[in-house]
Amino acid sequence: MALVNEHFLKLPGSYLFSDIAKKVNTFRITHPKQDIIRLGIGDVTQPLPKACIEAMHKAVDELANKDTFRGYGPEQGYEFLIEAIIKNDFTSRGIHFSTSEIFINDGAKSDTGNIGDILRHDNSVGVTDPIYPVYIDSNVMCGRAGILEEKTGKWSNVTYMPCTSENNFIPEIPDKRIDIIYLCYPNNPTGTTLTKPELKKWVDYALANDTLILFDAAYEAYIQDADVPHSIYEIKGARKCAIEFRSFSKTAGFTGVRCGYTVVPKELTAATLEGNRIPLNRLWNRRQCTKFNGTSYITQRAAEAVYSIEGKEQVKETIHYYMTNAKIMKEGLEATGLKVYGGVNAPYLWLKTPNGISSWRFFEQMLYEANVVGTPGVGFGPSGEGYIRLTAFGERNDCIEAMRRIKNWL
Numbered sequence: 001m002a003l004v005n006e007h008f009l010k011l012p013g014s015y016l017f018s019d020i021a022k023k024v025n026t027f028r029i030t031h032p033k034q035d036i037i038r039l040g041i042g043d044v045t046q047p048l049p050k051a052c053i054e055a056m057h058k059a060v061d062e063l064a065n066k067d068t069f070r071g072y073g074p075e076q077g078y079e080f081l082i083e084a085i086i087k088n089d090f091t092s093r094g095i096h097f098s099t100s101e102i103f104i105n106d107g108a109k110s111d112t113g114n115i116g117d118i119l120r121h122d123n124s125v126g127v128t129d130p131i132y133p134v135y136i137d138s139n140v141m142c143g144r145a146g147i148l149e150e151k152t153g154k155w156s157n158v159t160y161m162p163c164t165s166e167n168n169f170i171p172e173i174p175d176k177r178i179d180i181i182y183l184c185y186p187n188n189p190t191g192t193t194l195t196k197p198e199l200k201k202w203v204d205y206a207l208a209n210d211t212l213i214l215f216d217a218a219y220e221a222y223i224q225d226a227d228v229p230h231s232i233y234e235i236k237g238a239r240k241c242a243i244e245f246r247s248f249s250k251t252a253g254f255t256g257v258r259c260g261y262t263v264v265p266k267e268l269t270a271a272t273l274e275g276n277r278i279p280l281n282r283l284w285n286r287r288q289c290t291k292f293n294g295t296s297y298i299t300q301r302a303a304e305a306v307y308s309i310e311g312k313e314q315v316k317e318t319i320h321y322y323m324t325n326a327k328i329m330k331e332g333l334e335a336t337g338l339k340v341y342g343g344v345n346a347p348y349l350w351l352k353t354p355n356g357i358s359s360w361r362f363f364e365q366m367l368y369e370a371n372v373v374g375t376p377g378v379g380f381g382p383s384g385e386g387y388i389r390l391t392a393f394g395e396r397n398d399c400i401e402a403m404r405r406i407k408n409w410l
Contacts, residue, residue, distance in 0.1 A: 007143045016133050016379035017041055020363075027367055037402045039329075040373040042188070042348070042391045044253045046321060048302070049314035052252060055305035059298040073294045076285065077104025077261065081300045084307040085261060089246070095233045101265055101281060103288060104295050104303075108218050108247035108260040113138035115214060115243065115262070117291070118283040119270065123179035128171045129160040130189055130380030130387070132216070135182045153382045162383040163190060165352065169341060170194065173201055177209045183232075184216035186223060189380045189389040190350040191342015193228045199235055206241035212270060212280075213238075218247040218260070221319055223345045239265040243280070250347065250393070252306045252315050259295055259303045322347045325399045326392035332403030333390075336410050347392040350377070354410075359385055370409040372402045 020040055028036065047053075062068035076082075082102045090097055105111045113134050121143045127135055136155065139145040146157030154160055159178055161171035169192040174181075183202060186193045194202075206213050215232040223230055232238045247260035254260075264284045269277040305311045326343040333340045339352040351374070353362040359376035366372050366388070377387030392399065 005141070007141050010145075010148060011137060011140055015137075016375070019379070020373070020375060023364070024367065024373055031368075034371050036367075036371050036373060037394070037398045037405070038373045039390045039392075039394055039399070039402055040375040042250065042393055043255050044250060044322075044393045045395050046253055046318050048253045048257070049306065049311050049318065051305040051308050051311035051314055052257075052302040055301045056298050059301040063297070070297050073297055073300070075288045075292055075294045076100070077102065077295060078297070078300050081304045082261075084304050085246075088307045090231065090233070093231065093234060095231060097263065097265070100285075101263060103262045103264065103284065104300060105260050105262060105292070106258040106295050106299075107249060107254075108216065108245040108262075109134055111260070111262045112214065112216060112245050114287070114291075115284070116142055116144065117287050118280060119144075119180065119212075124157060124159065124177075126159040126161060126174060126178035126181040127381070128163050128183060128187070129382060130163065130377060130384035131182065132184055132188050133380065135184075135214075136381075153378075160382065163187070163192070164383055165339070165341070168192075169350075170198060173205050178211055180212050180214060181206070182214045182216070184218070186219040186228070186346035187342075187348075188216075188219065188346075189348055189375065189377065189384065190387075191344070191346035191348035192350070193223070193225070193345045195227045196229050196234065199229055199232060203232065203235045203238050203241060207237050210271075211241065212268075213242040215242050215244045217244055219250060219346050219348075220246070221251040221315070222323060222347055224323070225345055228345055233263070233265075239267045241268065243268065248303050248306060251319070252303075252311075253318065254299075254303070257299055257302060259299050321396070322392045325394065325396060328396075329390060329392060329399055329403055332400075332407065336407050338410075343392065349390045349392065351388045351390060353377075353386050353388060356386065359387060362388055366406070366409070370402075370405040372405055 079099055082099045085102055086097050116138055125139055145155035148155055163169040163171050169190050220230040232242045232244055244263040248254040264281045266281045268280045270280055326347055329349055330340050330343040341350040343349040359378040363376045375389040377384030
């Protein structure tokens, strides 16, 4: 008899965004004439950059010709894309990597969830709270998170580092040693950031405590302020303690195309029970060669085009479009007297619910009374209670109309 992985049974009944979809669908059925504006799930609305489209067409034509046809590609990614990444994302910032330290994937979500494959099940985990649900759920699936404490909504083997308005959304350095720490900056869901001195504190902590940092930089292209680092490797010593995840999803609209990459420096090691140090780059490469067949050639050619002269300009225009949405939304919400965070260096706005209303209650009120969809903050962790996440990835007119509706409603 086959037995299930019982850790999966510990997970909540459904994924956060599935719960939201069910509630929205219920509303649509009962209110078929109402027009809903969705500012909840962070999916993009602007088309792919023209440079990427042209590159994909060219790649398709290559696959239609026997002389230029390509079959299986390297699991780690094609060198033409890896070299473009190194040159534009890192060398330009004074950071140097070899091609064997970059791993192309089908989106950052995959690797942030799969990275635990190369780490023992009994490592302790630390997360900023609120946090992107995949970090927690993927650790639950392998038994690393422990047991869910129903009263607190926390997992027993996870250390939660609250990020709230009281501490300006800057998590405190733990007063104990933790094996693995997840950081996401610019942050999803709060839209807040860390300065270089603040990020340096985390790198220093990791080096002093032999801690592995899993750094999600999926939204780095939205950074506007000069003192906010685009990569954890801008901090001295980070190559010895951090893995970084990047994505083309929100940068270039690849949410449906699927492409990103993971950086695993060769200096980075972790220990065996006997105390031996093992390079994680080697383990991740072995894992990918076994369980991943590579990102499609067509997709990687599209990603390469992001770094072309035309591609850079087109991506810049798209990011400007979304950040203008964020500015309109932030100003509109603040004009109603609401407290809003984020929306300056990230496409997310973190809205404090008024009068102590719970996240889900405010979500439902906003849906039924203003016909606007957000994401309940408590779905991102205990410290998210009393907040709603809104995204700036919508159409301009929808963002303007949503702010009008919310203003009239409130």
